[in-house]
Amino acid sequence: MKMTGAQIICESLVKEGVEVIFGILGGAVLPLYDTLPQYPKLRHILVRHEQGAAHAADGYARATGKVGVCMATSGPGAANLVTGIANAYLDSVPIVAITGQVARPFIGKDAFQEIDITGITLPITKHNYLVLDVDSLARVIKEAFYLARSGRPGPVLIDVPRDVFTEPAEFSYPSRVNLPGYKPTLQGHPAQIKKTAKLINEAQRPLIIAGRGVIISGAYAELKQLAETAQVPVVTTLLGISCFPEGHVLSLGMLGMHGMAYANMAVNAADVIIAIGMRFDDRATAKVSAFAPHARIIHIDIDPAEIGKNVRVDVPIVGDVKIILNALNKLIVSTEHIGWVQQLDDWRREHPSTVIRDSQGLLPQFVIRQIYEVTQGEATIVTGVGQNQMWAAHYYWYNRPNSLISSGGLGTMGFELPAAMGAKIGCPEDTVWCIAGDGGFQMTIQELATIVQEKVAVKIAIINNGYLGMVRQWQELFYERRYVATPLSGPDFVKIAEAYGIPGLKVRHKEEVIPAIEQAMAHQGPFLIDFVVEPEENVYPMVPPGASIAEILEEPKKEVAIWPQRSTP
Amino acid sequence: MAATKHTLVALVEDKPGVLNRMASLFRRRSFNIDSIAVGHSELPHLSRMTIVVNGAATMVEQVRKQLDKVIDVVKVSDITGDDVITRELALIKVHATASTRSEIIQIVDIFRANIVDVAADSLTIEVTGDEEKIESLFNLLRGFGIKELARTGCIAMNRGGSSPLRIEEKLPRFRNEKRKAP
Numbered sequence: 001m002k003m004t005g006a007q008i009i010c011e012s013l014v015k016e017g018v019e020v021i022f023g024i025l026g027g028a029v030l031p032l033y034d035t036l037p038q039y040p041k042l043r044h045i046l047v048r049h050e051q052g053a054a055h056a057a058d059g060y061a062r063a064t065g066k067v068g069v070c071m072a073t074s075g076p077g078a079a080n081l082v083t084g085i086a087n088a089y090l091d092s093v094p095i096v097a098i099t100g101q102v103a104r105p106f107i108g109k110d111a112f113q114e115i116d117i118t119g120i121t122l123p124i125t126k127h128n129y130l131v132l133d134v135d136s137l138a139r140v141i142k143e144a145f146y147l148a149r150s151g152r153p154g155p156v157l158i159d160v161p162r163d164v165f166t167e168p169a170e171f172s173y174p175s176r177v178n179l180p181g182y183k184p185t186l187q188g189h190p191a192q193i194k195k196t197a198k199l200i201n202e203a204q205r206p207l208i209i210a211g212r213g214v215i216i217s218g219a220y221a222e223l224k225q226l227a228e229t230a231q232v233p234v235v236t237t238l239l240g241i242s243c244f245p246e247g248h249v250l251s252l253g254m255l256g257m258h259g260m261a262y263a264n265m266a267v268n269a270a271d272v273i274i275a276i277g278m279r280f281d282d283r284a285t286a287k288v289s290a291f292a293p294h295a296r297i298i299h300i301d302i303d304p305a306e307i308g309k310n311v312r313v314d315v316p317i318v319g320d321v322k323i324i325l326n327a328l329n330k331l332i333v334s335t336e337h338i339g340w341v342q343q344l345d346d347w348r349r350e351h352p353s354t355v356i357r358d359s360q361g362l363l364p365q366f367v368i369r370q371i372y373e374v375t376q377g378e379a380t381i382v383t384g385v386g387q388n389q390m391w392a393a394h395y396y397w398y399n400r401p402n403s404l405i406s407s408g409g410l411g412t413m414g415f416e417l418p419a420a421m422g423a424k425i426g427c428p429e430d431t432v433w434c435i436a437g438d439g440g441f442q443m444t445i446q447e448l449a450t451i452v453q454e455k456v457a458v459k460i461a462i463i464n465n466g467y468l469g470m471v472r473q474w475q476e477l478f479y480e481r482r483y484v485a486t487p488l489s490g491p492d493f494v495k496i497a498e499a500y501g502i503p504g505l506k507v508r509h510k511e512e513v514i515p516a517i518e519q520a521m522a523h524q525g526p527f528l529i530d531f532v533v534e535p536e537e538n539v540y541p542m543v544p545p546g547a548s549i550a551e552i553l554e555e556p557k558k559e560v561a562i563w564p565q566r567s568t569p
Numbered sequence: 570m571a572a573t574k575h576t577l578v579a580l581v582e583d584k585p586g587v588l589n590r591m592a593s594l595f596r597r598r599s600f601n602i603d604s605i606a607v608g609h610s611e612l613p614h615l616s617r618m619t620i621v622v623n624g625a626a627t628m629v630e631q632v633r634k635q636l637d638k639v640i641d642v643v644k645v646s647d648i649t650g651d652d653v654i655t656r657e658l659a660l661i662k663v664h665a666t667a668s669t670r671s672e673i674i675q676i677v678d679i680f681r682a683n684i685v686d687v688a689a690d691s692l693t694i695e696v697t698g699d700e701e702k703i704e705s706l707f708n709l710l711r712g713f714g715i716k717e718l719a720r721t722g723c724i725a726m727n728r729g730g731s732s733p734l735r736i737e738e739k740l741p742r743f744r745n746e747k748r749k750a751p
């Protein structure tokens with residue numbers, strides 16, 4: 001059937017099961033947008049800045065497990081996507097970005113709104129395409145979606161010149177891809193799996209470090225089975241949070257720079273570490289030469305380039321986490337490590353990392369904990385970057401799979417609002433809470449308009465401390481309290497929300513917290529709460545930069561833990 | 570860790586931007602590429618690349634894995650330490666006068682190189698061989714005054730029947746599709 005390039009794109013998107021596109025139009029993509037109304041299955045969400053489109057596609061993809069799609073015009077439109085694409089690249093999130101390009105005769109001539117977006121995004125995409133031939137368009141889209149979602153997922157960009165949108169061509173959607181240079185390994189090597197099983201079965205102090213790979217692979221049950229059968233405690237990376245129920249007796253929470261003290265101590269003491277779908281990021285390992293000094297390390301990851309990149313590995317297994325854990329579980333004998341588990345329990349008691357001290361003022365930790373209480377742990381939490389992110393990681397109790405969405409690798413402030421919007425659009429039945437800092441929130445605040453226009457019922461909690469808080473904390477601890485460029489005078493967020501058409505509340509006192517959260521939950525649409533918290537509250541525990549994971553700064557004063565009792569769910 | 574010379578060979582899809590993608594991985598890690606040579610391979614639509622870099626073994630291995638992740642790279646292998654044939658071609662334009670010309674020709678003969686251009690004040694020599702041979706010829710000619718030097722960069726191939734770049738799977742797209750005229 002003869003179609004225009006624009007129709008071929010829309011038709012292919014429908015074939016790929018795309019339901020939502022986040023984007024902003026412009027001259028170069030106008031022919032594509034003009035075609036959109038012919039495809040009512042494709043819902044277009046007009047964001048207010050292209051960065052929001054990429055983050056929204058990212059949040060959508062993380063929440064649904066499907067490929068997120070964003071669109072932008074040539075030049076500034078495409079350039080504005082860059083941060084969002086880089087964010088998706090570092091966190092292995094499947095998104096497809098479609099950008100308009102100037103017409104073919106103008107390429108390379110510094111035409112109006114021309115930018116070499118394939119060149120710019122080369123190091124931050126899994127792959128990218130400049131489509132010069134309308135006949136290859138359907139194949140390119142097929143490949144793009146396949147590449148984005150298979151193997152180690154990641155962003156793929158398709159740059160389409162304006163005149164390719166309008167050129168007619170025969171359309172038939174390919175049923176399969178042919179990429180001789182791309183064959184992700186899924187099955188783990190049997191000999192390596194056997195070796196791993198032997199190590200685990202003989203271990204005295206085994207420990208699992210689980211990352212986002214478990215979530216991507218959907219290996220929740222397999223991980224739980226491994227942990228329970230061999231009685232191996234589980235720590236997670238930041239992005240691994242919610243791959244293993246945090247209320248489980250074997251859960252030790254997050255490791256790393258702001259990890260739980262006992263999680264880091266466990267890493268330091270373990271004799272066998274099973275690293276699953278994680279990449280030994282420097283925020284997780286701290287000083288890499290002092291990481292896990294007593295452990296033999298098993299590394300399970302789908303990306304062979306991650307093996308041995310940061311940390312020496314004794315047994316590498318390349319493949320899909322779920323498939324490998326399934327095979328591994330057949331070889332694991334039921335064991336107990338009573339002494340080890342007891343030791344970890346003692347550490348957990350002696351070094352409680354998520355207690356909230358008694359305070360007259362409003363503590364950010366308290367706010368997060370109350371959001372947990374009111375939502376009964378059933379919400380999807382989307383965070384910004386910095387202190388708000390760490391408090392959200394520490395003080396919410398993640399028992400539901402895939403319930404934390406956060407910018408880990410790139411650490412993109414401003415991710416929270418558009419990503420929460422994408423997550424809510426992808427999973428409209430879920431309660432989505434956007435935990436923002438007053439700094440990051442102002443970086444993508446314009447998406448409040450999108451949320452109103454598209455009636456996206458996200459609940460927004462601003463942890464407002466009047467600082468770029470995490471940087472201020474570093475200045476306090478390592479720069480003798482020289483608060484250079486961190487004090488932040490924000491606007492009245494409640495009035496801002498009101499101007500956009502979103503009801504809001506300002507909360508300054510402890511007793512107002514729960515009623516405010518309840519009011520937000522009871523409200524049908526989006527709702528914003530500006531929590532004005534203690535300005536100089538720090539995130540603890542903390543491993544100072546350059547120190548080893550065992551050198552943990554804990555919060556100076558401690559009160560009694562108020563966590564609910566742990567049980568085996 | 571000490572930097573050593575590594576030779577990588579790769580089969581890559583014959584598409585715009587592939588060289589860019591590969592070079593970018595070296596650039597990001599501040600590797601200086603000693604030489605890079607690209608040309609058609611025995612398979613239609615696939616080019617063969619030989620890359621010579623200086624770097625620590627672990628870093629080179631990391632780059633090799635990253636190269637392997639580039640979608641357009643079908644296969645890549647580090648053949649350092651293998652039993653390989655390496656060849657490079659150089660054109661050397663050397664200053665020559667009536668009195669030095671015959672001496673230059675003698676040296677060229679010893680090296681089994683060819684004189685491909687003669688002018689009143691210069692000779693242009695074509696020499697093929699491994700890097701060492703080209704270096705030594707260059708050093709001998711240096712005394713006469715080198716006017717210009719162009720080198721292709723090294724290409725390499727394993728001796729005997731084995732090839733680190735053999736492709737096991739069938740590649741229907743490459744076999745059936747004919748190369749489009751540009």
